[in-house]
Amino acid sequence: MAHAAFPAPSDTAVTGVVMAEAPVARIGPNTIIQLAQVLRDRCGESAAARLLFTSTGYALGALPRAMVDEREAQAFVRAVMRELGERPGARLLHEAGRRTADYLMAHRIPRPAQWLMRWLPRQAGLRLLLAAMRANAWTFAGSGRFTVTTSRQGAQLTFHDCAMCRDMVTTLPVCDFYAGTFARLIRTLITPQATVREVECQAQGGHCCRFEVTGIS
Template identity: 60%
Template sequence: MRIVAPPTVPGASPAPSSPAAQADTGGPIARIGPNAIIQSVYVLRDRLGAGEADRLLRRATGYDLAHLPHEMVDEREPLALVRTVMDALGEPQATRVLREAGRHTADYLLAHRIPRPAQWIMRAAPRRVGLALLLRAMAANAWTFAGSATFTVVRARAVTTLSFHDCAMCRGIESAGPMCDFYAGTFEHLTRALVTPRAEVVEVECQAHGGRDCRFEVRGIH
């Protein structure tokens, strides 16, 4: 099931400078939907004011509030923003910002990208079936959010796990705890909206916290 069209933001301006066509390795660059940047910056603007949000965005990516990306971005750009926000705000506040940005991203997907009939079917189905449909759609659309990471869904009777190997949102960062709250917030809000409001998505292992992968458990379904 295709539930996510190529990301665009109506009214947004083109990027001020196109990312290099080739990565440092010489291979094609991996891309990620622009919401990881857009929604994070909106949360920063609401919490810190437009001036500080703009300053952090420019420092990390070269975009600014008046020229946000409107197409898939080089995966290194949201990662640079995550790193900058972690450095500037400290991990506890930064992960709260990223969590909220994830929730807003889910709202964006529900409003603009996931067709209403698909949403209706997921909500109407028994929870396990609704979750299965949502997970299948996530896996099919991983190209919009995983970048060069490998996204895997494992469904077991007791627990469902989502994982990234070589996670694009924490690659090269060291943190005191799991920090991929952008993904956790997005997945949790989608699951709450489409499967059950009791759902929780918890990152139980994070590469930035010494894990082999970033691994998220989906709880509250069974």
């Protein structure tokens, strides 16, 4: 029993010495991919590569293709905000969100569904789009909880425990990646008159991150 002092894995599990780690929450790679590309286009290759690598370990030429640990996306978003400041950082995030929506419409949302959303009366089309977003929330909400309520004028989209602004403290609402994605999808597929505004943000001390969709009726 030379190694009796070193418990076998089964022993540690029984005694609870080694606690099971919480499962990693994952989100789609678009936050990182699109934000890296916006950063490259707006701030240059070297600044983009440096911020991306120091916060996530990814290289600009080898961006992730599959779902990522949400903490990598959070670290990248925080790094961009810290380096550029809240307002310019949020602008880049909004653009990254809009590009993500373009990617979704080009590759992920089936053409017949897009056609139907455009063809239906606006409120019905919006309900169809929001149902599709709810069904796919696992790809963008991470450990956050996404809920939707609709009204005659539009809708409220809410994240509790929002993954995008986790551990951030800001003076402005900063979940512009989501705002940009939602705005582009809704304005393209439902009506260009729609607006999407983040009216409550966890990073500002709110209970949740809440987006108001108006201009539908």
